[in-house]
Amino acid sequence: MAATAAAAATAGGFLNLAPSRVPITSPYCPLFGTSYGWSSRRQLRLCPLLAASSVAAGEASYTEPEEALLEALVGVQGRGRAVAPRQLQEVESAVQNLEALEGVPDPTNSSLIEGSWKLIFTTRPGTASPIQRTFVGVDSFSVFQEVYLRTDDPRVVNVVKFSETVGELAVQAEATIKDGKRILFCFDRAAFTFKFLPFKVPYPVPFRLLGDEAKGWLDTTYLSRSGNIRISRGNKTCLYFISFPKQHVVQGTTFVLQKSADPRQMLLSAISAGTGVKEVIEDLASSRTGVEADLNTLAGEWQLLWASETEDGSWSSVTSAGFKDFQTIKEDGQVKNLVNPFPGVSLSARGNICKSGNSNTFRVSMNEGAAQVGGVQFPMDTRGEFVMEILYIDNKIRISRLNQHELVHLRIVSRT
Numbered sequence: 001m002a003a004t005a006a007a008a009a010t011a012g013g014f015l016n017l018a019p020s021r022v023p024i025t026s027p028y029c030p031l032f033g034t035s036y037g038w039s040s041r042r043q044l045r046l047c048p049l050l051a052a053s054s055v056a057a058g059e060a061s062y063t064e065p066e067e068a069l070l071e072a073l074v075g076v077q078g079r080g081r082a083v084a085p086r087q088l089q090e091v092e093s094a095v096q097n098l099e100a101l102e103g104v105p106d107p108t109n110s111s112l113i114e115g116s117w118k119l120i121f122t123t124r125p126g127t128a129s130p131i132q133r134t135f136v137g138v139d140s141f142s143v144f145q146e147v148y149l150r151t152d153d154p155r156v157v158n159v160v161k162f163s164e165t166v167g168e169l170a171v172q173a174e175a176t177i178k179d180g181k182r183i184l185f186c187f188d189r190a191a192f193t194f195k196f197l198p199f200k201v202p203y204p205v206p207f208r209l210l211g212d213e214a215k216g217w218l219d220t221t222y223l224s225r226s227g228n229i230r231i232s233r234g235n236k237t238c239l240y241f242i243s244f245p246k247q248h249v250v251q252g253t254t255f256v257l258q259k260s261a262d263p264r265q266m267l268l269s270a271i272s273a274g275t276g277v278k279e280v281i282e283d284l285a286s287s288r289t290g291v292e293a294d295l296n297t298l299a300g301e302w303q304l305l306w307a308s309e310t311e312d313g314s315w316s317s318v319t320s321a322g323f324k325d326f327q328t329i330k331e332d333g334q335v336k337n338l339v340n341p342f343p344g345v346s347l348s349a350r351g352n353i354c355k356s357g358n359s360n361t362f363r364v365s366m367n368e369g370a371a372q373v374g375g376v377q378f379p380m381d382t383r384g385e386f387v388m389e390i391l392y393i394d395n396k397i398r399i400s401r402l403n404q405h406e407l408v409h410l411r412i413v414s415r416t
Helices: 004-007 066-073 083-101 130-137 207-214 264-275 277-287 316-321
Strands: 115-119 141-149 155-163 167-177 182-192 201-202 215-225 229-234 252-258 301-306 327-328 333-343 345-355 361-373 376-380 384-393 399-401 405-411
Touching: 066 083, 083 215, 083 229, 141 167, 141 345, 182 207, 207 215, 264 277, 264 301, 277 399, 277 405, 316 333, 316 345, 316 361, 316 384, 333 361, 345 384
Parallel strands: none
Antiparallel strands: 115 141, 115 252, 141 155, 155 167, 167 182, 182 201, 182 215, 215 229, 229 252, 301 327, 301 405, 327 333, 333 345, 345 361, 361 376, 361 384, 384 399, 399 405
């Protein structure tokens, strides 16, 4: 795990390694000590301007093009490892649109670039190593980048956070501002911080022996005026956000980072980490930022991401209630639940859904079901009556309560 994490921490447009893809939870800024076991460094001292540059969660505002980027990213699972081509095109277009606009001029001279930036998304180029490909599938890891340019020791720091109980790896680089857009850097030290050890563990990377391989540059091509979204391009074949096909690459690889996450991103991150889901659901449901639920907004294909409790009944009851896998709702009220309990085996339940009164409550009646094993299909009793309350819904996320079970669904985007 240590070697894998180290490889990921030095990614992000810095060293010539493959990209990392991990979900990001909350901002976290470790205070690095004065020594990593082989050389002493001055501790970072932030200037007073940084206090005003941080963006508190829930206070960020976005322009319409920025909203388009965030909207394109919602529902991208596996940090882009299996993103649909259509959705990747939406993300690419949103990134290019923002780069064509005028954000903060001379971003490296702005205090808004300072602070901790969370990884949102990254793709995997064909040169990715097996270790990198393995690492990006670890949903419980978090990766973010810290930029501190207005200190007596300017630095860019890549951090891989394993968990709240295990610790983290921090890979640091000396940073220099070349001009209004470009940062020059050179990695010089890395260390593990484990919760169960009272000292840091140096990572044995001979940065000084790497020469130019430890050096790089990073251009900020867009910095939002709210200080919450940053798009950058670097000269390495790895990144923190997205790598376009070679024919689209302009000035190296590209990545986007964010300081305070969209509430929906926070929900998906909490589901990936397996902690704090109910708290995020409560915040999102109480925000009243969704839309009114009707059959038109419910219509579509949905994938179940999370359920507050696992149904202990038979597979027929699980299929009837839709406590697993996929659900399709049509505008005429037809509903189908599909469960794939084992390879080559699928269970389905069909019924109807209708709105109950003027509230966001619906009645669901499942009438028939079937089990299919290979090419053989036979009927299955999946009859059931349910009451579904929509707590939150938009064009990407649906949060509902079904017979006291809270469910989170993600709308499935076409793969074409």
